Amino acid sequence: MTGNNLDGAGRRHRPLRADAQRNEDRLLKAAAEAFAREGADASVKDIARAAGVGVGTLYRRFPSKEMLIEATYRQEVRLLCDAAPELAAGLPPAEALRTWMERFIDFMAAKQGMADALRVVLTDETERLQTRADLAEAVRHLLAAGQSQGVTRPQVAAQDVLMALGGISVMTDTERQPGLATALIDLLLHGVLAD
Structure with a gap:
């Protein structure tokens, strides 16, 4: 889903033209990949280049790196x-x-890369x-879909799955072992899926 009508600071704004929305979507995708790879030190110029736009376009939409x-x-x-209902x-x-769990681990990798900046930018506990x-609601949706077909255990709580995924992301980031996230997701799924 795109075009949530929020600017970089979470304020409401007019919907973007279709071409401007495509540029923003490409910028945010390129930024997520760059932050996951290089952390908050990722080059704004490289992000713009990866998105196929000029750095001026990036700065018009996101006047500061923190806003990006x-x-x-x-x-x-x-x-x-x-992604949860679509999947x-x-x-x-x-x-x-x-698939959703794997996407969550990718999301957490990007978040880890932005962690220091996010602590400054996202100060609202609410x-x-x-x-x-x-995020727990997304997991709940997937668990309910599985429960309706007898695939997931009914007693599994979405919040517990989310916490376990958070632990997996920390271990994956700390250990830096290829395939570790997949192995730990397999282990988590073993506890979530019905016999």
Whole structure:
């Protein structure tokens, strides 16, 4: 889902023209990839180049790097939450859950890269709690889809799955072992999926 009508600081604004929205979407995608790879030190110039726009276009939309980081974070949260019903509708329940978990780990990698800047930009505890609630709702949706087909255990709580995924992301970031996230997701799924 795109075009949430929020600017980089979360304020309402007029909807963007279609071409401007495409530019913004490409910028935010390139920024998420760059921040996951290089952290908050990622070059704004390189992000603009990867998005196929000039650095002036980036700065017109996001006057500061902090605003770009905040907008990237908000976009990634929204995309992750929006993915849950789409995955549940298009994939078998276990595969939908696995795919969403993998996307969550990618999201957390980008968030880790932006962590220092996000601590400065996102100071509102209410917003952090709302983000956590939105992500838990996405997990709840996937678990319910699985429960309706007898694929996921009914007693599994979405908040527990979310916390376990957070732990996986920390371990993956700390250990830097290829395949570790996949192995830990497999282990988590073993506890979530019905026998």
